[in-house]
Structure formats: structure tokens, C-alpha cells
Amino acid sequence: EVVLTQSPATLSVSPGERATLSCGASQSVSTNLAWYQQKPGQAPRLLIYGAYTRATGIPARFSGSGSGTEFTLTISSLQSEDFAVYYCQQYNNWLWTFGQGTKVEIK
Amino acid sequence: QVQLQESGPGLVKPSETLSLTCTVSGYSFNSGYYWGWIRQPPGKGLEWIGSIYESGSTYYNPSLQSRVTIFLDTSKKQISLKLSSVTAADTGLYFCARVVADSWSGYPKYSDYCGQGTLITVSS
Numbered sequence: 447e448v449v450l451t452q453s454p455a456t457l458s459v460s461p462g463e464r465a466t467l468s469c470g471a472s473q474s475v476s477t478n479l480a481w482y483q484q485k486p487g488q489a490p491r492l493l494i495y496g497a498y499t500r501a502t503g504i505p506a507r508f509s510g511s512g513s514g515t516e517f518t519l520t521i522s523s524l525q526s527e528d529f530a531v532y533y534c535q536q537y538n539n540w541l542w543t544f545g546q547g548t549k550v551e552i553k
Numbered sequence: 554q555v556q557l558q559e560s561g562p563g564l565v566k567p568s569e570t571l572s573l574t575c576t577v578s579g580y581s582f583n584s585g586y587y588w589g590w591i592r593q594p595p596g597k598g599l600e601w602i603g604s605i606y607e608s609g610s611t612y613y614n615p616s617l618q619s620r621v622t623i624f625l626d627t628s629k630k631q632i633s634l635k636l637s638s639v640t641a642a643d644t645g646l647y648f649c650a651r652v653v654a655d656s657w658s659g660y661p662k663y664s665d666y667c668g669q670g671t672l673i674t675v676s677s
Contacts, residue, residue, distance in 0.1 A: 473595050478662070480663035482599075484599075488669070489648055489667035489669050489670055490648070490664070490667055491590070491667075492663060492664060495663045501665065511615060533598065533599055535599075535601075536663045537655075537661065538660070539658075539660060540660045540661060541612070541614070541615070542601040542604075542614075542661070544599040544600070544601065545598070546598045547598045547599075553650075
């Protein structure tokens with residue numbers, strides 16, 4: 447089973463600033479990685495798949511990078527609606543795993 | 554627009570079987586997707602439960618495999634989940650999801666649509 451480790455657990459950022467979230471995999475998953483955003487009481491929302499492809503309707507301020515075992519989600523200029531928990535998920539084989547999440551909070 | 558709506562009993566007694574249904578609208582089946590279930594204990598992260606392809610083939614989380622079954626009824630546009638011998642550790646929000654399939658490996662990849670979830674509490 448691939449273990450995904452996200453860091454930091456909590457990121458305090460001011461609106462308009464850049465946020466950088468990390469996701470590390472215990473073994474290579476190539477670019478088989480997705481990022482989701484989840485707000486309290488809501489379903490996870492797909493942001494990025496294939497490590498760097500934005501899902502339909504996702505603003506350009508969200509970008510993904512990385513391959514193998516190290517991945518990054520960058521939010522270039524945080525908007526009020528971006529404060530949420532972010533999860534990475536790998537799908538290198540049929541056995542999905544999620545990271546434990548990074549909470550992006552208002553500084 | 555694809556929409557998914559979960560429904561369930563809300564409260565389940567320990568050792569009983571949890572049964573959930575997800576009804577899909579805005580989508581015609583047999584277009585090559587998986588359908589899956591994800592859960593989230595209160596205040597915790599996401600856990601994959603399992604996925605079923607439109608042909609009926611399934612993949613389950615090994616940690617739950619002995620207790621879980623996922624069914625697909627395309628005529629009713631419903632995906633069902635059964636989880637047996639539940640304990641308090643099965644309490645949480647249960648989401649159903651449409652899952653994109655990998656065109657090369659055939660494996661489930663990522664979820665592009667999720668329902669809003671249904672809260673299940675396991676308690677006597």
C-alpha cells in the first residue's frame with residue numbers, strides 16, 4: 447500500500463498570498479495523483495488529476511506539479527473561498543490511498 | 554450535470570449490516586466509469602471503501618474487504634453499499650462518487666463527481 451504524507455498539517459496564510467502544499471508518496475506513483483478540496487460539511491471537490499491537469503472549472507490560480515514521490519499543490523493568490531482542507535490521492539494501481547490532509551486557514 | 558444522492562438509515566446498531574444507496578441523475582450508464590464509496594470519520598480524513606465498474610467488476614479496500622459489498626443497478630441508476638458487522642469505528646460521513654477509469658490499465662483513477670454524503674452513526 448502506498449502511504450501519502452501531506453505537509454504541513456495546517457498552513458496559515460493571508461488572503462492574496464501564495465500557498466504551497468506538499469504530498470509525499472512512500473513509493474513512486476508516477477503522475478497518478480489527484481488533489482481535492484473539501485470545505486466543512488461538503489463533498490470533496492476534484493481540483494487536479496494526473497499530478498498537474500486542472501479539472502473542469504477549476505481556476506488557474508490552482509496548479510499542481512511533481513512526479514514519482516514528491517508532489518506540490520500551489521494556490522497562487524488565496525481567495526476567501528480557498529480556505530479549506532486539501533487532500534492528495536494516488537491511483538497508481540487499483541488500491542487508492544489518501545493523504546491525511548492539509549488545512550489552509552486564514553492568518 | 555451529473556448528480557449523486559446518498560441515502561441511508563442514519564443510525565445503525567453495532568454488529569448489524571449497514572446498507573446505503575446512491576441514486577445517480579444526469580448520466581447514462583455504460584459509458585465506461587467506475588462508481589465508488591468513500592467515507593470520513595468525524596473530524597478525520599478520507600478513506601476509500603471500494604469501486605465498481607459498469608461491467609460489475611469490483612475493487613475493495615483490503616482493510617474492509619471481508620465486510621463490504623458494492624452493487625450496481627444500472628436500470629435504477631443506483632449504487633449500493635453493504636457493510637457488515639459494523640462497530641463504532643464505522644461511524645462517519647459516507648460519500649458516493651463517480652470515478653474515471655484508466656483507459657490503459659482499466660483501474661479506477663480519481664473521482665470527478667461526489668454526492669453530498671450521508672451521516673452514519675453506529676450506536677446501540
